[in-house]
Amino acid sequence: MKKIGFIDYFLDEWHAEKYPAMIEAATNGQMQVTYAYGKIDKPGGLSNNEWCAKKGIELLSSIEEVVEKSDYLIVLSPDHPEFHEELSELPLRSGKPTYIDKTFAPDRKTAQLLFGWASEHGTPMYSSSALRFAAEYEAVSREGIDTIFSFGPGKFENYSIHQIEPIVALMGSDVTRIMYTGTARFPSLLIGFADGRQATVNHFGNPTSFGTTINYASGEAKSLKIESDFFGSFIRNLVRFFETGEGGVDPAQTVAIITIIEYGLKAALSPHQWIEMPRS
Known part of the structure; x- marks a missing residue:
């Protein structure tokens, strides 16, 4: 079984809630979300510890631990892309296949920076709307x-x-x-x-x-x-990316989308x- 690590701003959000079961179903249990890190607890929502206990996922105390223990990485924070630079730096320097959730970056400069890190360290990476x-x-x-x-x-x-x-x-x-x-x-x-x-x-x-x-x-x-x-189709594409390192989205298109x-x-x-x- 391949282990996937979540890295998020806070874990009590829709994408983190849905992805684990969808990935497990798409791979017949061969890929599972086993580790997670959240920068903060969701204001007015479940704490990261409560969320992990509910999902049966091990909460880790740092991004470094998630990167070290996981085979594949998903940086979430879908509605807070301003944190993607901070949350993605170690994953993109790791060489491990990394998916960064929408919206990829808050601006063109950050988008180019993230692709630069991935290229420099040979880290397969992509991002996309489902x-x-x-x-x-x-x-x-x-x-x-x-x-x-x-x-x-x-x-x-x-x-x-x-x-x-x-x-x-x-x-x-x-x-x-x-x-x-x-x-x-x-x-x-x-x-x-x-x-x-x-x-x-x-x-x-x-x-x-x-x-x-x-x-x-x-x-x-x-x-x-x-x-x-479309979410099912996206998850199948994500699984293929983890298996092959090929995401199928041209980085130039992703940068253009963020620029628009x-x-x-x-x-x-x-x-x-x-x-x-x-x-x-």
Whole structure:
């Protein structure tokens, strides 16, 4: 059995709650989350000790211990990416396959730093929104896409990645400019690519499902409602990554996604104006 270690800001959160059983089921018990570390106890929630006792996972007192004892590593903190640099440094220097949960980094500079650490130390690493692996996106042709209209729930800060990740997966990472077109309550972002193609990200109220309309240069359009088990597909991809060291996500795309989110927040301060994206 291969042992997986969790490293989190606090452990009482949705991803940490769900991943252990999903990974165990996907591997018939050949991979299990056995160790965990949390930087703080969740305010108003379970302490890390209480969470581990409930899950039957051994709580360790340091990131160093988790890295040493585990075969594979998962850095969580999905809604607090500002801690990913601190939580990921030792894993990325370890050489052990490491998955870093969404949102990968708070900004472009940190994203490049994390990939630099992984490259320097030969550590297999990737990050992704689970939405990248939705069967609906996998089934559509990427050739000839001209525009994408995407919509979904949640706040821009921590949920825009679930729309931007599939857009970049389908259209590529050569984004040159963005424009904020939404309101304070309902964010919307226009993404411009170097060749003139465009995509829009739209956040609506709850309950809203994820959906996309893809327009092709041929005049054909495809409307997708995301109903597949994308988390199951993601977990299978994660297992393959641990087995092979290959994550299947181009680092350039991950950096582009983080840059779009970072500059999207900046663009919200100057709505309806194009903001140029960094190119190096």
